[in-house]
Amino acid sequence: MTGLANSVLWTWGVSVAIQTVVCFVLFFKGYFRKLPFFTTFVATNICQAVFMYIIYVQFGVKSETAKWIIWLSEPAILILRTLATAELLSLILKPYRGIWGLVWRVMAVGFGGVLLYAVIESGRNIPWAIALAHRGFHLAFAVSLVAGLLLIRYYSISLQSLYKVILAGFCFYSCTAVLADTLGQWAILHGLGDFQTIWQFTIAAIYAGIQIAWAVELWKAAPSEESSPALLASSLYQQISPQINERLYAFNEQLSQFWRPRATRP
Amino acid sequence: MSLTLLLLFAFVAGLLLLLAWALRGPRTQAKPGAISKSFESGDRLHVNSLPQIRQALDVADYEFLGQKGGTALQRRVRRERRGIALAYLSALRLEFEDLLRMARIIAGLSTEIVALQEFERVRLTAKFMWSFEMVRMKLLLGFVSLTQLDALSNLISGLSVRLEAAIKELGEHAALAAELASPPHRRGIGLT
Numbered sequence: 001m002t003g004l005a006n007s008v009l010w011t012w013g014v015s016v017a018i019q020t021v022v023c024f025v026l027f028f029k030g031y032f033r034k035l036p037f038f039t040t041f042v043a044t045n046i047c048q049a050v051f052m053y054i055i056y057v058q059f060g061v062k063s064e065t066a067k068w069i070i071w072l073s074e075p076a077i078l079i080l081r082t083l084a085t086a087e088l089l090s091l092i093l094k095p096y097r098g099i100w101g102l103v104w105r106v107m108a109v110g111f112g113g114v115l116l117y118a119v120i121e122s123g124r125n126i127p128w129a130i131a132l133a134h135r136g137f138h139l140a141f142a143v144s145l146v147a148g149l150l151l152i153r154y155y156s157i158s159l160q161s162l163y164k165v166i167l168a169g170f171c172f173y174s175c176t177a178v179l180a181d182t183l184g185q186w187a188i189l190h191g192l193g194d195f196q197t198i199w200q201f202t203i204a205a206i207y208a209g210i211q212i213a214w215a216v217e218l219w220k221a222a223p224s225e226e227s228s229p230a231l232l233a234s235s236l237y238q239q240i241s242p243q244i245n246e247r248l249y250a251f252n253e254q255l256s257q258f259w260r261p262r263a264t265r266p
Numbered sequence: 267m268s269l270t271l272l273l274l275f276a277f278v279a280g281l282l283l284l285l286a287w288a289l290r291g292p293r294t295q296a297k298p299g300a301i302s303k304s305f306e307s308g309d310r311l312h313v314n315s316l317p318q319i320r321q322a323l324d325v326a327d328y329e330f331l332g333q334k335g336g337t338a339l340q341r342r343v344r345r346e347r348r349g350i351a352l353a354y355l356s357a358l359r360l361e362f363e364d365l366l367r368m369a370r371i372i373a374g375l376s377t378e379i380v381a382l383q384e385f386e387r388v389r390l391t392a393k394f395m396w397s398f399e400m401v402r403m404k405l406l407l408g409f410v411s412l413t414q415l416d417a418l419s420n421l422i423s424g425l426s427v428r429l430e431a432a433i434k435e436l437g438e439h440a441a442l443a444a445e446l447a448s449p450p451h452r453r454g455i456g457l458t
Contacts, residue, residue, distance in 0.1 A: 096374050096375075097376075097377050097378070098373060098374070098375075098376040098377055098378050098379035099373065099374055099379065101378065101379065102379055102381050102384060105381060106381075139278075142278075142281050142285075143281065145285075146281050146284050146285050146288060149285065149288035149289065150284060150288045152288070153287075153288045153290075154370070154388075155370050155373065155374050156370065156374075157374065159289070164289050167289075168285065168289055171281075171282075171285050172282070172285070175278050175281055175282055175285075178274070178278055179275065179278055182271060182274055182275075186271060236372065236376070237372055237373065237376035237378065237379060237380075238380075240369075241369060241372065241373065241379075241380065241383050242383065244365055244366075244368065244369045244372075244387070245369075245383055245386055245387055245390065247365060248362070248365060248366070248387065248390040248391070248394065249390060252390055252393050252394050252397060
């Protein structure tokens with residue numbers, strides 16, 4: 001009826017069922033108040049899956065119209081995914097205003113840089129423009145998210161296990177999408193079988209796995225209110241931070257002088 | 267499969283490894299008051315053992331031993347001194363890390379931080395680690411002359427005195443910050 005392989009249809013069905021469970025847990029446990037963008041993202045994903053099914057039934061999986069309609073629905077999901085991630089990171093870093101300021105700037109630069117490169121690349125290759133832009137978005141998303149998480153680790157800020165699982169899920173999915181898109185393009189260019197089915201199955205199966213991890217973690221954890229530490233005046237940072245850097249610089253100078261060969265005195 | 271494709275796979279694999287490492291989180295969580303304790307314990311400062319280290323690296327001492335005890339003793343002392351220098355170098359690294367930790371705590375508790383300063387610190391850390399490893403290798407392989415050991419002794423004494431003062435001064439600030447920032451449920455900045 002849809003032209004989709006049975007394995008894909010089944011995996012897809014299971015994925016939608018688990019997403020519905022995740023959505024239910026989000027409402028049942030009251031997470032939707034704390035994570036409105038994440039809840040909207042999950043709900044919209046379910047709606048998109050139903051929408052895609054209707055489109056495939058209507059036009060068939062090989063139809064160009066179906067392909068374009070589905071691609072057009074994708075930006076909404078990608079934007080909501082970005083907003084949900086920003087929401088989670090802002091919750092984690094709410095007590096650390098200074099670090100949040102640094103993290104979002106670093107992430108924005110990383111995201112913008114990789115995405116710009118991807119847009120330029122897709123502009124050069126019009127037949128593959130959408131696939132390249134899709135891959136570019138996921139690569140930019142993964143790079144910026146990993147950069148943000150590395151900064152969080154550098155400042156030794158602890159992450160609640162729920163946030164860890166959700167962010168890891170987002171990042172893992174994006175990495176998988178990058179690999180699947182790349183392999184898909186390569187397989188099609190080399191005329192290797194029906195890669196579309198493999199692509200759809202892989203993406204649906206991985207997403208279902210991520211949803212299971214989210215559902216379990218959401219069910220286990222309870223939404224908690226974080227208290228904020230009293231922050232220091234920025235003047236203290238302005239005063240001490242350069243001093244520390246100067247001392248670290250002095251350390252380096254002395255060590256490098258030791259390493260350099262000493263000039264012999266006449 | 268093209269090289270670009272392989273590079274992309276390697277890049278994504280690297281990203282996943284970094285993700286796993288970043289999510290492992292700090293080894294220990296901060297407890298209220300831990301910041302101040304970390305800096306209150308002055309005994310931990312390796313600069314306190316400076317006079318002994320200087321004595322161990324004293325050139326005059328070494329020459330005296332050579333004249334009185336012969337080459338074998340001189341060689342043994344040289345080996346032992348190298349060991350002492352290595353241990354002290356490691357201690358210096360710990361103090362360097364103390365400074366870094368303090369910088370991170372202060373940054374964590376500040377309402378505003380300067381990106382350039384933070385990145386400069388990352389650069390300085392990388393440079394220090396590189397120089398540290400180079401000096402350590404040189405010491406391990408015995409490519410350090412007596413004059414260089416003397417230079418290391420001077421380096422340590424000059425730095426340590428300033429560092430001791432710096433750590434004490436900054437420790438007072440950090441302790442104050444910790445007192446201000448330790449409500450019962452504060453989520454952690456790892457300290458140890």
